[in-house]
Amino acid sequence: MYKLSLSTSGQYISAAIFDEKLVSSFIFKSDKGSTSLLLNQIEELFNKTNIKRKDLDGIYFDNGPGYYTGLRIGLSVSQGICGSLGIPIVPVNGLDALAFAAHTSHRKICSIVDIKRNEYAYCTYNPVPGGVAKETEPEVITVDNLEIKITGDSDKKLLVGNWDLLNNKKILNDSNAKLADPRFVTAENIFNVGERLFQSNNYPNFNEIQINYMREPDVTLPKENLVKMVNFYD
Incomplete structure (x- = not known):
């Protein structure tokens, strides 16, 4: 079937x-x-x-x-x-699906989905054998607040989802953030x-x-x- x-x-x-x-x-x-x-x-x-x-x-x-x-x-x-x-x-x-697609990474996975009005759905995950474990609960967030979360510490992060729509140079150029596929669900x-x-x-x-x-x-x-x-x- x-x-x-x-x-x-x-x-x-x-x-x-x-x-x-x-x-x-x-x-x-x-x-x-x-x-x-x-x-x-x-x-x-x-x-x-x-x-x-x-x-x-x-x-x-x-x-x-x-x-x-x-x-x-x-x-x-x-x-x-x-x-x-x-x-x-x-x-x-969709946030879970994006994170699971990147579960072979050794970095913290940050799933980002555009929900319009200059807002994004955001959730973080940790890779575990065979999958991912949710680190935070999903939240609605603005680009400015997303910038704080992504660039505010030295954790190595993998960004998946609609990061290409952010138009935020500080996020996209952050040395601890790696931009990765999939870029959409x-x-x-x-x-x-x-x-x-x-x-x-x-x-x-x-x-x-x-x-x-x-x-x-x-x-x-x-x-x-x-x-x-x-x-x-x-």
Whole structure:
């Protein structure tokens, strides 16, 4: 059976199909989330791989933090497909996915995700054998305060995520901070964490899934409007 992995939390939208290993994937840049574009690309994945929706036994999706509209679209698409098939949805925190992708580092890992309004979601992790351990709780932070946290001590740090959007020379030129990939959350990052959660049965029930916005959205988009935009056909 196959897993579909989705990330729609930022400027880059991606999806991937896995059968233990990566089967096929796509990624494109989109400043505004698009349900129809995401669904069309997912359909192309199915056609390209000759895999049917009924062959899926789960979806792993990026449940934030990130851009409000993109996150809502990702959840609606996941719920639409999983609801019709009766398969589970596994929500994955994007900060965790970024950190796990860099877990082979020997430095403290600093995950950074743009959430707009010149604010960022931020969390630090320590690498441990086979993964990462969260050092701090996720927080919403401005660039000025992020500068203090990153440059305020001599700890060796690895910055992953949206550090390229910071436009702060003191952070980007700090001798103790190494700038690294991934620079944004991808469907492959989401799968690598989601698969562990799935195998350990560590995910919520279908109706209990929530998005991790970390702050109020700029504009509220009614859920019924998203549902109307999402149609699923076998």
